[in-house]
Amino acid sequence: MTDQRKGSDAEPTTHFGFKNVPESQKAEKVAEVFHSVAAKYDLMNDVLSGGMHRLWKRFTIELSGVRTGNRVLDIAGGTGDLAAKFSKLVGPTGQVVLADINGSMLKVGRDRLLDKGVAGNIEFVQADAEKLPFPDNHFDCVTIAFGLRNVTHKEDAIRSMLRVLKPGGRLLVLEFSKPTNALMSKVYDTYSFAFMPLMGKLITNDAESYRYLAESIRMHPDQETLKSMMVEAGFDRVTYHNMTSGIVALHRGIKP
Template sequence: MTDEQRRKTHFGFQTVVEEEKAARVGAVFHSVATRYDLMNDVMSMGIHRLWKRHTVQRAAVRPGMRVLDLAGGTGDLAEAFAPRVGGRGRVVVCDINASMLRVGRDRLIDEGRVGNVDFVQADAERLPYADESFDRITIAFGLRNVTRKELALAEMRRVLKAGGRLLVLEFSQPAAPLRPFYDAYSFKVLPLMGRLIAGDSDSYRYLAESIRMHPDQETLAGMMREAGLERVEYDNLTGGVVALHRGTRL
């Protein structure tokens, strides 16, 4: 592979140079930030809350733990983790997008839930934390937007404590019988919803395309093992539309 090829990546179905992807993804989430939670409810018919609840249960967070929620955006996972880690623990919401962080911080402030929650703007490929800083790391519907997933996974493994767990909740490859319906919904209904509700059909077209370009269940499991994580396994949710991958740093 040449240097020129290495600099290329996907932005949905488009091929772009790596330096462009972060800016383009940033523009997408800046556009949808204030309507992000509403659109998630509408697009998934509320099922995304069940997927996230499953993630929280699987995380098995205990009092005193330090939790890093990457691409934490509007703070819904942090809201669930904060009472579980208690006053001796800490939850860090980390997102590259300032607009998403602002929405999440404002919402948790309004709800009085920021006592043990920090908000940090940072890139998942270059985490500003020392080795072995966190007991748990979660990333929900964010990994597919990362330019170099292998670097981000290696960073997540680096900042996990020994015995700590990474949980990746992401859209994946649905079972074959679901795919025709899923494709029709993704490429026809989602952009229309984006236009009517968020005033932005292009961003939701990108989100549908980014899901198709994301590694399937087994490929992502292999990437996590290559990053040095062990005991890697995954749960298929809603027929494989979404998968929750888990890995441990031993």
């Protein structure tokens, strides 16, 4: 993962897809990917998941326990799918913060939600998941959907999420994971490394960005590893739910 060194004075490296790059360069490279895909992000999500991402996100909403008056932080919130749903749940007495490190994705999300007329209780913040600019013990729920795998220092991000949660608050991490059977794993690999870049080329004229996204899925920690990371960060009652044969997993942890 991170902190791979070629020599004692070398800068630590981390993975960017299947490549090793200096840690200081990963965020910029990830930003380039999402600047490229932002305009067609929703369309590509529907095409590449067959619309399944909407079901995965719906389950995340159901498991969140968010209710009227809550304060919710959606990290890597992108085009605002989760934020729009949370906005209705928390109502006028609650607040949703849609945070994303990428300005292009944040703009698409803001414009999309304003067009839908659901942004009245939503704040848009450009923020790094590793260094969240919010007070301690501030949110009732924190979510991050399909964003953690792009973070350079995942452990730092998870600790930052713990810090901003209120005691008893929930973290939900929705992310691609490891298929639970060998046949599905082979099918999914073929799909990821052949179909995803092809559709990226056809729809956005950008095969490379979608090749990175496929590689980043492969490099992301599996279900048990991510569970252990959340426990080590300080979360209690950490569980996960596999969806679509483990292609996606939803992890949930509670701040003590």
